[in-house]
Amino acid sequence: MKRFAAMFTRLDQTNSTKAKTEALADYFRDATEADKLWCIALLSGRRPRRTITTTKLREWAAERAGIPLWLFEACYPVVGDLSETIALVLPPNTRDAELSLAEWIARLRALDAEDEEARKTAILDAWDSLGPVERFVFNKLLTGGWRMGVSQKLMTRALAQATGIDEAELTHRLMGDWTPDSVTWQTLIEAPDPTADLSRPYPFYLAYQLEDAPEDLGDVSDWLAERKWDGIRGQVILRGGAHWLWSRGEDLMTDRFPELARLRDFIPEGTVIDGEVLAWDAEAARPLPFARLQPRIGRKTVPKKLLKEAPVIVMAYDLLEWGGEDWRDRPLSERRAQLETLASDLPEGAPLRLSPSVEADTWAELTEARSISREIGAEGLMLKRRAAPYLAGRKKGDWWKWKVDPLTIDAVMIYAQAGSGRRATLYTDFTFAVWDGDALVPFTKAYSGLTDAEFRKITAWVRKNTTDRFGPVRAVKPHHVFEIAFEGIQESPRHKSGVALRFPRMARWRQDKPVSEANTLDDLKAMLAQYG
């Protein structure tokens, strides 16, 4: 654990990607295989199962710290992280334990079989035998949340440095449904068996936002344009008589979308398709608003009613495997042609459709086509180079997302709340309102879009202009106008204003505008009528 904590400290003490990669690579060179495997598991979101509730951890930590529980709870929002809060309130350790990361995890898992008293003894004992950083890391293992400022990409690069194995190849090996119990360092990293895990997805290719003029991309005929759909990116795998659906975050979503099981009847084994999971209005032949898909994301099992209200399809846009063969190195034009054949063989009403291409002879025509995106339930266009292979991860050059400009509205800030974690000492979470006659009606929250300097400025202002407090929320004088940008607008009975925004953020601080010139609820309703 000391070795792991030392590596964590190195990561935490630098902002340089290079230094972080080196710290991790060093760890992968000299840690034990069991520890390395757990390190990879933790950094790729594979956590040990939680054995102790956070409620108990809070109680025990407060008790050991000699403070009332309410005071512990008051600390938590300031720190913004439970593991850290516990580590900070506890008195310094009096002993020193010499267990490795894997040994600590084994010990924690063994607590599963123990009663509460034994668990408490074990945890208090652990807290008392771990130094400050180790204690924080240990709490992270306990609570299951694990973010160390290290992306999976960075971890994979470090692993590539330490092992000499190609990074893209490692990215693929690390995907799928493995746990540190189901694999070893040898079978996962050193000498993998490709047939061992039929469910293993390919790394997703991710596009960058197009910032420059599309003309800079060259000849329009080199590019395939499609609608940019607003659903959940997913990879459908059909292998060995079974099927799987993976999210971009490597969540296995198969059971949440049971209607996709029918695909096994139509599509041969050895096929992997990249596409967008959309709630679909079959009659109108267009996607339902994202808000309709949302209730289906969180659910492990789906009630019949929901299946009927928000049936999903996969809007297919790429073919990664065909006939059991990895097609990612073939050009998009070839993959697309095969995908079109595949899609055209499907019966009417199959839960997979081909994402249609948007045909155009000039960039001007595409620009025109893009402008109607919102009306047809899309976010803009995707541009993909016809000659390009399917790459792993976010890479510049061959795939671009070309979104429509966001909708905007000028709103008045009325409540402020401090952020958490990194932003715990700043007021960053604001509630905004529009005019309804003489009253200000709240309609959205927004957290992002301002610079740190602007957040500091507004924080100082909030402190001096608080009119009321509701727990952590401060009501402030209606004084500041912000331009709120958002991607979509939906009717919502849950909100006082009757609308819900998609991806709201602060586009600009309109210090030039008095509050009287902010927009009105009628303006919002007009937007709802047009785009909702």
Added chain:
Amino acid sequence: MVLEFTEAGIYCPAGDAYIDPWRPVERALITHGHSDHARWGHRAYLATEAAAPVIRHRLGDIRLQTTPYGEVHRIGDANISFHPAGHVPGSAQIRVEVGGEVWVASGDYKVVDDGLSEPFEPVRCDTFITESTFGLPIYTWTPQDVLAEELNQWWADSAAQGKRAVLGVYALGKAQRILRLLDPSIGPILTHGAVEAVTQVLRDQGLSLPDTVQIRAETDLKAYPGAMVLAPPSALGTHWMRKLGPVSTGFASGWMRLRGVRRRRAADRGFIVSDHADWDGLNTAIAETGASRVYVTHGYTAQFSRWLSDQGYEAGIVETEYGGETLDDAEPEGTPDER
């Protein structure tokens, strides 16, 4: 009431004087020279002898009377005296006694001896006015010897990697406290003008501080490889840093106790040190006053006063315009006109 809380500041009606007022008043009793406590525009000032040079440096030509610690001044019907607060050199708690009742306004304070400021002295009182900048049990400070080791190790490591170690510190107090902890055998110590100015004022009043070199436009930085650079927090990440070449950056502040803050500031290192009392410090200080009533000013006022109530004190919150310790505002170092 011996002291009242008004729009202009903490007011003593018996002596017609204000403690650290934030609006212009006739008579101001100043606890220390930080800009949220010593403001410009009052008609008359009273502060300790040791605090006076910095206050003069910052506020210019003001009517400032000075006092040694412990000397009792009869002002109107009030007996007023200044006692060490341990916050920065010259800082004071102000004791006000009217008709046998004693109140103490502590300004900013810390109870550990920083080796530079006059150590905090508990003053018995009926009512104690305390800050609560770090009034939560998550705040405990690194012991000073460990801190010195961490700082010098970082400096030596940075120098070995061909980098300058740039540390963001308050110009008054923190900078000089850190200066005392640095090991000059590692390399030269460079300063931002804001830090140098206050350091020189304190040197001139007799504090022993290691040699420093102010970075000026014409300074040849090549002559100072492996240097430690002390600068106000607000200078880090600005244009000013560019000429320093490869750097490792750090902040020295109580807020560095929180990982989230360290990350938000995007510095390489965070050193946990403050001139304000930590959780244990606040509780110790309050207990030692023997006060039965405690007013909580800036900081985690709601949480801290509830905790004090739990402990049996009669506790209340007072809204002030004191800033406590902040990483976000520079200490204004200019002349009064620039502020």
